[in-house]
Amino acid sequence: MSIGQPVKRLDAEAKVTARARYTEDMLPPGVHSAVYIRGTVAHGRVVSMDTRAALAVPGVEAVFTHADVPKILYATAGHPYSLDPEHADVADTLLLTDHVRFHGDEIGVVVARDELAARRAASLVEVVYEEYPVMTTPEAAMAPEAKAIHPNGNVVQRSEFSVGGDAEAIIAGADVVVEGHYETPITQHCHMEPLVAHAYMEDMERITVVSSTQIPHICRRIVGQALGIPWSRVRIIKPCVGGGFGAKQDVVLEPMVAFLAWKLGRPVRMALTREESMITRTRHAFRMHARMGFSREGRLQAASLDVVSNTGAYASHGHSVAAAGGGKLCSMYPHSAMHFQAATVYTNLPIAGAMRGYGSPQTIFAFECLMEEGARALDIDPLDLRLINAGRPGDVNPLSKRPIETHGLVECLQKGRELFRWDERRAAHKNSSSEVADIRRGVGVACFSFNSGVYPVGVELSGARLTLVQDGCVLLQVGATEIGQGADTVFAQMAASVLDLPMEAMRVVSTQDTDVAPFDPGAFASRQTYVAGPAVKAAAEDLRSRILEHAAEMTGYPAHALDLKAGFVVAVREPSRVFMSLEELALDAYYNKDRGSQLTAERSVKTRTNAPSFGCTFVEVEVDVPLCRVRVTDILNVHDCGVVINPATAKGQVQGGMAMAIGWALYEELLVDPRSGQVRNNNLLDYKMPTFPDLPDLDVAFVQTLEPSGGFGNKSLGEPPLLSPGPAIRNAVWDATGVKVNAIPLTPKALFPLFREAGLLRDY
């Protein structure tokens, strides 16, 4: 059984030896480079573009402007297609625009023999703009007189839902009411490999795009839509991907390289610089107002959350991010009523899209900050308050009305209490935190709930194909994508487990080529292990049957009397009786002239469940009050992700999420000049991501539940690790300093005025 084993990642050696092939390692001969001409105002209209100097640069082959591209509005969001036009993503993007909506918007493209020539030429294009007022906040964009950024106005969409009764009325009548206003920043994914893609045509009809994408099959559709051609005329190839975190769940460069290859009849590549990548997709800044009403005993009776999401210049994932941030909360404390409303607003900022957590980091920040407020108001240990309100197995998700089969939140909190020595530390800090000490310590806790995939908002479909190779190895193709998170390894473990094969006998096709890969929308929504698992399982079970049927033909025993054991065909009743190796069987299946065939199995499976996963973070911080600097000294994530398929990669996944969350809570923010709309820190020197020296040991624990709807008992784990550290850190800082901060990141600059106001800072 390979499930539950810490199998080494299949791609480990390929990646550390630099043998793994990424998009830019696959450039075809004769490829030209394309570079965007970017708007240098944040809001305006292009009146004229003088491209003569650009065209005169040696090596420049062509310059395209908004006038040269199809007038087809398309949506870039990497969502599964919806049959319901009401659910369609917002089609607000042209390949190139003359309405500049943010500083850096794509108004032209230069194609040249090499990137240097293209960049030089792009810088020589003279553009005359009619400038419009720049709006960087939702408030400005929603003002009655605001200039419309898109024809339908500046509110992309509004939504709301209520569960469990009239939340506002219940809050009004509650024993204890707390409320707060919370803000989260614009941040960026900072995947190592920037956005990069190239395209070529092998005939007069079909366009192949090689792209570092999380979503090759979706990408095919969107390229087809953007160019107005049938989808089967597009082929997407996804090689190794150097990180995505949601930025590559958007279709950004692919339609353009496809268009250029089509128009110019030669291969064309685009590779964004870090500076471009930083402004191309971001995490939505949320402004949230939250209220909670508790009974005196600490029962959360109702909560309300009002979100305004700043999506920047284009909808990208649109309102889905804010809406998802609300919906995914509901299974955490499922006995309370809840009212959620949200608006997503265009501004003249870089485009916010999908990013790990997809709305939940923001809403959970508000929710779990407010739970802390409640605990203080009730004078209940914040951990106990969560234990009182956490859901239990069998509870019903008040939004989806589906039972929550596995709900490990209580166990996570209890396990964390013990491992983190919560009570001991909390008491120690309470006693030791002198009001005059420069260095103060505190602890915090926060919980989360999350989904496993997008059902029922979107379709959940995944496919797998397995082939028995002549040497007895089994080759697995999946539509789900390896983007650095270890998906391939986990899928191989699943197949190996059904086939009772040693991992050494598993091979995985890691490249998705939409011509041949089974369909799967891709890596997002922490869906893959949950929804591709059943497809892998079903295909492996089919292959197992086909193998045993062939063994039956070879041995004369009925198939049901035969079994697979460690790569051999054995007798069910006497597993020590070995009939043949899988290699012997495979050779017969392929090469016996009179029986057998190539043994393959393929299954495409829709999933119609969505099991939430749960967990919590415990944090200890050390606050250097005079320097207004917060350091996380200890952090523990405890997860209920169902069965852990691979403890080694699961731990890595959690640690990566914790690091990302620490960055979000303490350091990271894309800073925008409110007048020019220009991003001030569009590079990794000025944008402060934590690196190893900035991070404490990242402790990880799991509470394993056996989720019946997961193919192998598993639930989501991709995004959840970064959901709860943020509020836990904020709560710990409050615990350490007595200062309640409702906006992140907790940078010295942000803390200084608050600490001063709280009288913590001596006058220097």
Add this chain to the structure above:
Amino acid sequence: MSIGQPVKRLDAEAKVTARARYTEDMLPPGVHSAVYIRGTVAHGRVVSMDTRAALAVPGVEAVFTHADVPKILYATAGHPYSLDPEHADVADTLLLTDHVRFHGDEIGVVVARDELAARRAASLVEVVYEEYPVMTTPEAAMAPEAKAIHPNGNVVQRSEFSVGGDAEAIIAGADVVVEGHYETPITQHCHMEPLVAHAYMEDMERITVVSSTQIPHICRRIVGQALGIPWSRVRIIKPCVGGGFGAKQDVVLEPMVAFLAWKLGRPVRMALTREESMITRTRHAFRMHARMGFSREGRLQAASLDVVSNTGAYASHGHSVAAAGGGKLCSMYPHSAMHFQAATVYTNLPIAGAMRGYGSPQTIFAFECLMEEGARALDIDPLDLRLINAGRPGDVNPLSKRPIETHGLVECLQKGRELFRWDERRAAHKNSSSEVADIRRGVGVACFSFNSGVYPVGVELSGARLTLVQDGCVLLQVGATEIGQGADTVFAQMAASVLDLPMEAMRVVSTQDTDVAPFDPGAFASRQTYVAGPAVKAAAEDLRSRILEHAAEMTGYPAHALDLKAGFVVAVREPSRVFMSLEELALDAYYNKDRGSQLTAERSVKTRTNAPSFGCTFVEVEVDVPLCRVRVTDILNVHDCGVVINPATAKGQVQGGMAMAIGWALYEELLVDPRSGQVRNNNLLDYKMPTFPDLPDLDVAFVQTLEPSGGFGNKSLGEPPLLSPGPAIRNAVWDATGVKVNAIPLTPKALFPLFREAGLLRDY
């Protein structure tokens, strides 16, 4: 119905616009070039190699000699693997050898940054040889004292078979006995794209080889065998192929580039020059002695054929070529007894391997020359003699004992008689051929039989996978390979016909990647349309069922009440009643949240029949007696290949074969210096292939039979077109001049002594 339609080749535009990607268009960045160090004696042992000067050439990375490669003997022949060790191909090849067996044998390899440096370095290696006697003829190699070219001696293999009684005895008692000695030359395939391959590794384990090969799946096995690694560690990718004709049914460069990529940890390419390509694989020269015994009425009572095949320095396809050349004769005149024996002999010549026809051009040359001899001895029109003896439908193949369901030879001869105006022309030439004219005309005819695939000698297995794409198009993957012959187009027609789809809705994955392509051994033995057809048909029928089942779910009608019509789902009873387009159905199957899945279908099918195909050639020649020059003025091939799937591509296929046969009969011969063993004309200036100006109009006609064992009534057509023109031309020259020539090519040099001996040449 797309079967029988002259559909334009799917790759036509890709190829004429140079957009099609061939192996060398797919080189990975950083690829190094490797060049063989070739032996400069035809027979000897390498005593020492001084590589210092080579290693000093700037850019040279490594030099490998026989001492550096695995001591694993492997077989290069592109045959399906056999479970019977008795049927294994002859494993006589090492990656590099110190026993030089022909002039140009591979004794080392240089790897350098570019090909120029590698070639320069290779030329600087100093080699000391111990020289052995050079044997270029089977007679020399079979002499008792002959030095063994390979450890097991110089006869690779012998075989014989008898059918229909004791042929020698029957001939001895026959009314009319004829016999002759026949010789055919060494020729070369002259595919436009020489042998070329490159390899790289994407991790520490698996080696990917991109190769211009006819046989990617076989190639994978042989690379695995040659390197001694499990087959699943090898991945072969076959892009567009610029012709093969059998030379690429051998595994030549792939093990070496795989070895080099493995050892050096970087991509390595090899591309043979034309000069190297010309000596790397050739067509076997046969020396044949044939006898026939006829009844006075013209019944062929028995025939015997004794073949000595010169395979050159390595076995390559070994004895299979000669053996196949005998076996495939048996269905042509199935009522006669026959004795066939053959020996295949090593010599110090370039390696003979598979080439279009695979032994049959040679044996049919002997057989059909001797039939002419019989006709003259019996004073029967040679066409009538063939009509008397040709098989009929329902006859039994005396070798396989299987009934010949479709036997269109008689109809082919009759149709040709009429179209060619045989009787009229024959009479005209007989009357007009003055004994003193310089320009003389004559006509000739010859027949052939051939097989469709390799069963029962080898396994016949083929796979196809179909996917319904979202836009209603259907994408086809096959294991069978497009190598320029039009296979993809024909497979697409087959699938379109089962699904009743317009051809515009068909897409074909033309690249075989052994990781994802269904298994099929590849393009050889004129097998693909015959044995891949049933797999395509079965998969298409499965997909059709899956589509109709989904339509049933959508409409509520039972699937059996629904049908597919021109890309729409219609009612069986009322085909004008359209329920939906395939696009609408596909969108629902993919994206309906609660039903459906990606609709794919895959089938891997073994074929256990082998339907012979038949045909004949009619030729008119004009012989310029003083110049000893033969010109084909008119030529007609008539084929029974079962149902013609695509008349346009079928005609092209036949014309290509006819042109190749005219070259073989009149012009082409690889000339070898008998002392040095060096090829004198290893280039396309000195080796005379006919080009368009050398060729007459190539007329083609078909007699369509409906072969029940063919998926679509079809039988082989790939190789047959070149089988009968050779003897027909020779027979026509005899008719024109009265000179009987028993060796080809009929060059002026060959004809001069014969014409002089016959008194045709005036003294000048």
